[in-house]
Structures are given as structure tokens and as C-alpha cells.
Amino acid sequence: MPRSQEQYDEIRKQKKQLILDTALELFAENGFHATSMSQVAKKAGVSKGLAYNYFESKQEILDEIIKTGFDSIYSHFDLNQDGILSRDEFEHFIRNSFKAIGENRKFWKLYSAIIMQSDIAESMMEKYGDRSQTIMQMLNQFIKNMGSKDPEGDLMVISSLVKGALLVVISAPAFFPVKQLENKTTEACFRLITTK
Amino acid sequence: MPRSQEQYDEIRKQKKQLILDTALELFAENGFHATSMSQVAKKAGVSKGLAYNYFESKQEILDEIIKTGFDSIYSHFDLNQDGILSRDEFEHFIRNSFKAIGENRKFWKLYSAIIMQSDIAESMMEKYGDRSQTIMQMLNQFIKNMGSKDPEGDLMVISSLVKGALLVVISAPAFFPVKQLENKTTEACFRLITTK
Amino acid sequence: MPRSQEQYDEIRKQKKQLILDTALELFAENGFHATSMSQVAKKAGVSKGLAYNYFESKQEILDEIIKTGFDSIYSHFDLNQDGILSRDEFEHFIRNSFKAIGENRKFWKLYSAIIMQSDIAESMMEKYGDRSQTIMQMLNQFIKNMGSKDPEGDLMVISSLVKGALLVVISAPAFFPVKQLENKTTEACFRLITTK
Amino acid sequence: MPRSQEQYDEIRKQKKQLILDTALELFAENGFHATSMSQVAKKAGVSKGLAYNYFESKQEILDEIIKTGFDSIYSHFDLNQDGILSRDEFEHFIRNSFKAIGENRKFWKLYSAIIMQSDIAESMMEKYGDRSQTIMQMLNQFIKNMGSKDPEGDLMVISSLVKGALLVVISAPAFFPVKQLENKTTEACFRLITTK
DNA sequence: AATGAATGAGACTTCATTCAT
DNA sequence: TATGAATGAAGTCTCATTCAT
Structure with a gap:
């Protein structure tokens, strides 16, 4: 039948x-x-x-992989949709990023390799640039709310720290103490906000 | 003739x-x-x-590029050869890394892309793994000397921060405020050492 | 479907x-x-x-050609598997060799050209050297059995004669009297065994 | 100066x-x-x-090598220029061929490899075919003079034997008993002439 | 829906040959 | 006479993609 x-x-x-x-x-x-x-x-x-x-093509497979990965990340980062980041939501965002990478390291390794190549990076910027900017603005606001004297500078340092730590997780061998890095990084983020 | x-x-x-x-x-x-x-x-x-x-081959061109880039970095990181990292040497190392990348961003973009690919990364580890380890050990000792309560954890966070910041410089467009990032990062490194 | x-x-x-x-x-x-x-x-x-x-490669094509040709020759040379060469079997071997070459002269021309080149010849010796030696030993025993006073010398001359005659067939133009050469060669082989 | x-x-x-x-x-x-x-x-x-x-070209080098080798062979084979081959001259011819190959095996190895390839063989036939034929005719006459019942057949067998023996010398490793092969071959040539 | 034989553009690489010096 | 940098055609091989079945 x-x-x-x-x-x-x-x-x-x-x-x-x-x-x-x-x-x-x-x-x-x-x-x-x-x-x-x-x-x-x-x-x-x-x-x-x-x-x-x-x-349609090998390239289309890659595009679909990237799109799926991105969507999964941003869906995890939902932030109760009020456009404002609370302290808990911020911490949750950091910790959730570590979790996401731990759950799908293959994708992030691929993603990291790809964004280094301009031809691919450009087309991704077109597609995902907006969303990235929204996030950065919300983070900026959050840091201000935390009483930062230099929100722009702090944002740069904090996002660098998180990026670097995630990169370490991505490229680290399996036995790396990921949980410890997550804890230390989260804690450091708060310490790095320059209070008056 | x-x-x-x-x-x-x-x-x-x-x-x-x-x-x-x-x-x-x-x-x-x-x-x-x-x-x-x-x-x-x-x-x-x-x-x-x-x-x-x-x-000899396309690969040899890549090898030569990588070798030259590495040597140029490590030669800048000479540290008066006594095997011990002073406070000033540490700061010089951080700042010099920003400078080196600013001067040769193309190379570092290539390098970043390459270490993400296992096939090429392996052969590089064989060649340059030793030198990297030496540096990490010296940094570890430096952090201890600065009175850290958790040298291993601090090293992870600090190297993550520096890596992340350098990555930002590498992939950032030309108009990024690199000098500011360098200053904030350097300063943050010292603040991140957890004193008793 | x-x-x-x-x-x-x-x-x-x-x-x-x-x-x-x-x-x-x-x-x-x-x-x-x-x-x-x-x-x-x-x-x-x-x-x-x-x-x-x-x-896999051009070389693999050559290897397969050689292997097929060799196998076809040695399969014709079966000799009832008792390891001993009778008079009839010997004659059959000679005549069959002429026949085999006549039927597949292209292959034997290629083979002749190839064994003259050291790079290719070496890999062939590794593969087929053993079988060749077995044949030479059986021929040696046969000549002894025929009452030769100088088996080693006779073997040299006879195998030279056969090789030379086959070479003539291989490189000769189509109108060459192959059958006559076969008859004369076969007959000469027996005459060349130095009886006491 | x-x-x-x-x-x-x-x-x-x-x-x-x-x-x-x-x-x-x-x-x-x-x-x-x-x-x-x-x-x-x-x-x-x-x-x-x-x-x-x-x-002029790589090919010209090959041509000159072949030409030189040929000339050296035929000059050795002078035969007092009367166009008739005596018994001693015949034996001298055989033995001299072994000698020539022993003295310049490299050339003969190259030569053997080359004549197997039709593109090169053809151009050589044009150049050296005449001289080869002259020699064959003289050998034919010699065998007749020796009282052969089947001069054409004997010539075929004898020239096959000599060719085969020379081929063995050419491709044989250094430790091969060349002198013994020379003796046995020379002697066999005479025995192979079918007297009435 | 599914197969894998078949294609052809293009990749890396080699090498006979030329030519400015 | 002598050099070796430089060329370009051609060689081996790979692989994304197509298509008859």
C-alpha cells in the first residue's frame, strides 16, 4: 500500500x-x-x-547549517521579550552560551572557522547583522544600569572576555575544565563593570 | 655574461x-x-x-607564512631571556600583541582561520606547541607572584580575555577603537588577578 | 527507479x-x-x-594490465601441478609461449618495454619474482633429467634462445614466419642439451 | 689572454x-x-x-646517444671490409658483441628500452635499417658456407639465441657469469648450424 | 524517492624551452 | 660561453553537479 x-x-x-x-x-x-x-x-x-x-548545492547545505545554528542560539536568548536585560537574564545569557557550545561544539567550530573568511562572513553579516546589533545595544543598556562609569569600554572588555572564553571552549580538547571556566568567566564579568 | x-x-x-x-x-x-x-x-x-x-607546493607557502608570523611574534616577546616575567614585561607583552596584530592583521586573520581546521592545526601544534607551553608556564608563575589566590583560574580568565580582545581586533573593521580596547584590556588583566 | x-x-x-x-x-x-x-x-x-x-591512478591501470597478463601466462603453464616438468610439458611450455605472445602481442611489447625501466621493474620483481624463480628451478631439474652434462650452462643458453626468439616475435612485423621460428626454436632447445 | x-x-x-x-x-x-x-x-x-x-632539444640528445652507440658497434664489426664473413670473423663478432655490451651496458639498456617504443623505433629504422640488413645478409651467406641445410631457419635461431643472450647480459645484475654465457653461446651457435 | 555512472571545469604540479643578462 | 629566472603548455587528478534509469 x-x-x-x-x-x-x-x-x-x-x-x-x-x-x-x-x-x-x-x-x-x-x-x-x-x-x-x-x-x-x-x-x-x-x-x-x-x-x-x-x-541545490553544497553551499546551500552550509547555509542551512549556519542558519539553523544561529536560530537555535537566538531562540535560547529570548529574554522574556521585554527588550530589557535583568541581572539574572545576563547571567543566564552567559551561562547558556557555554551550555549551547558544549552541546553543539561541532557547529561552533565550523562557525568559528567560517566567520574568518570574508566571502562567507559578508553574506552572514547581511543576514544576521541586525540581530547582533540588537543584542549589543541591550547589553550596553544593562551595563549602564549596573552603574558603569564607562559603559562602552566595559562592554568591549566583557564581550571580549566572553568571546575568548567561548573560543577556548570551542577549540579546547574534551578534558578541559569547562565548568570552571564558565564560573570564573561569569564572575569576572560582574567584577569588570567599573563602578563609581 | x-x-x-x-x-x-x-x-x-x-x-x-x-x-x-x-x-x-x-x-x-x-x-x-x-x-x-x-x-x-x-x-x-x-x-x-x-x-x-x-x-615546493602550495602547502609550503602556507608553512612559510605561518613560520614567519610566529617568529616575528615570539621575537617581540623576548623578555630579557631570564625566564621570569616582570610586571612591566607582562604589560609590554599584552600591548605588544595588540601592536603586532595591528601591524599584520592579514596574517593573524589567516592564522585564526587555520587553527580552526584540524588538518592544518595538527601539524602546527607539532611545530609550535612547545613554545606556547613555555609561555603559559611563565604567565602562570607571574600570576602567582602577583599574589593570586587562584592562579590556574585567573590564568584561564586572563588568557581568555586577551584572546577574545585580540580576536575582536583581528576581525574588526578598520574603524574600531583599537587603542581603547588595548588600554581597557591591559587594565582589566591586572584587575582580574584575585588578590587575597 | x-x-x-x-x-x-x-x-x-x-x-x-x-x-x-x-x-x-x-x-x-x-x-x-x-x-x-x-x-x-x-x-x-x-x-x-x-x-x-x-x-585510482594511471599507475594502477598499468599494474592491473601487468597482473592480468601475467596471470594469463602462468595459468597456461599449469603442468598438472606435480612440480615436475615432463618432456611433453616442456615442449608444450615453449610452444604455448609462442602462442600466448601471438595472441596478445600488445601486452608483451608493453611488458618488454617496462622491464627495461628500473623504476617500474623493481615493483614487478617484488610481486612476480617468486613465480619466475619456481619456473627456473623446474627447468633446471628438467634439463638434469634429460641427461645434461652442464645443466646450469644449458639452462642459460636455452632460456636465452627462448627469450631471444620470443623477443623477435614480439617486435617483429606481422608478416614474420612465426610458426617456423617456433618449430626451429623448439627443436633447437632439445639439441642444445649437452648429452654425455 | x-x-x-x-x-x-x-x-x-x-x-x-x-x-x-x-x-x-x-x-x-x-x-x-x-x-x-x-x-x-x-x-x-x-x-x-x-x-x-x-x-637543440632533449630529443636531440637522445638521438646523438643512439647514433654514437650504433657507430661504435658497427665500427667494431669491421670484417676487413671484404663483405665476406670468415669463421673467425663470425666468432669474433659474437664475442665482440658481448664485450661491447659489457663495456657500455648503460647504453644498451637504454637502447633496448627504446626500440620497444614504436615512435622512436621507426625513426631508427629509417636511419639504421640498411646497415642491419647488410649484416643479416652476410650472416646468411656465412651459414650457407658452413654447409647449412636450412640457412634461413638457422639464421633465425642463431640470431635469436644471440639476441636473447645479449638481453640477459644487458638486464642481468653485475654478478652474472657473463664470460660463461659468452662461451656457451658462441659454442652453441656453431652447434646449431644444421649440417647435412 | 533514489541510484551511481558520467561529465567537465579546474585544481596542483612538472618540465622543455626561452631569454635577458 | 654561461647562467638561472621565467614561461606556458600539458600532465595527473579531484569534485561539484547532472541525468538516464
């Missing part, structure tokens, strides 16, 4: 996700350019032709 | 440097794998054949 | 053989190094890419 | 010979196509440019 439309859709969705996951794994491990579609198809257990049935 | 040995040496030296500079520019901009030798040769204004007259 | 496994296997088998045959022809005619993969592909009526779909 | 014309000529001659010798060595060892002009020039201790000062 033939399958229903829903079953077909479900199959399509699963196969597509399988290809995306496999591609992410290989791209992160060996780099986008050094990974061939043959490898992706083989490791995913599908034919090359099928992969092109789901995706 | 053929040219003298000196003349040939001079030609070789200049052309080799031209190719290295061109390759660095393109590698940094588009990535190592996405840059072809044809592009490098064309932009450098030489034939592909000549490029292979000076370098 | 995709083709069945059998259909794919059949396609692969035929295309692979086509490429092997074409390569043998060109290698034999112009030499291995002087023949390009483009020539092979063009003459076979396939793309270069397809050729590399079937063979 | 400038050198005289004779001195220049002498230098030219020596340099040219040096290049020829070096090329022969490398061609014989690695094959014509697998040897580059750079290798030849480097091993000869001259520049590439100079090599092209003496020879």
Missing part, C-alpha cells in the same frame, strides 16, 4: 536532517572546502543524487 | 617575498583551500611555473 | 575493461610515460573523470 | 661529451621520459641554458 503524504514528508524531513548532521560533522572536522559531497553522501548512507535532491 | 650570484640572490629574495605577500593576502581573504595557485600567481604577476620554482 | 545492482556491475565491468584495453594499446604503442590519461580517455570515448572513477 | 680557437673547440667538445654521458646515465637508469633536463644539467654541473646551447 502506498504511504500517506504525511509519511513521505516525515521521510523527507528525516533524510534532510541526516544529511545536514553528517555534513556538519565533516565540515567541522575537515573544513568546508576539504570535504567533498561524496564523503557526505557516503557517510550519510545515501547517494550523491539524493543529496542533490534535497539541496 | 650571466648575472652575479648576488644579483640572482636579490631577484630570488624579492620574488619569493612578493609571492609570499600575495599568498598571505589571498589566503587571509578567502581561505587557504579556496585560493588557487593560479590566483596567487596572477595577482603576483608571475607565472604559475615560477611560483613552483620558489616553493 | 535506479538500476539494479547487477546492471551497475555490468556497466562497471565493461567500462573498466574498455579503459584497460585502450590503455594497453596506447601504452604498448607509445610507452607508459609518453601516454597521457587524456589520450586514453579520448580514445576510449570516455571522460578523464570517468577513468579516475574506475582507477 | 684569450684562448685560441682550438682551445675553445676542445672545451666545447668536452662539455658536449659530458652532457651526453650524463644524459645516457640518467636515461638508462630512469628512462627517457622520466628524466628531466634539469636533472641532466644539474648532474653534469652545467646550467640548463648551456645544455640548450649544445643541443
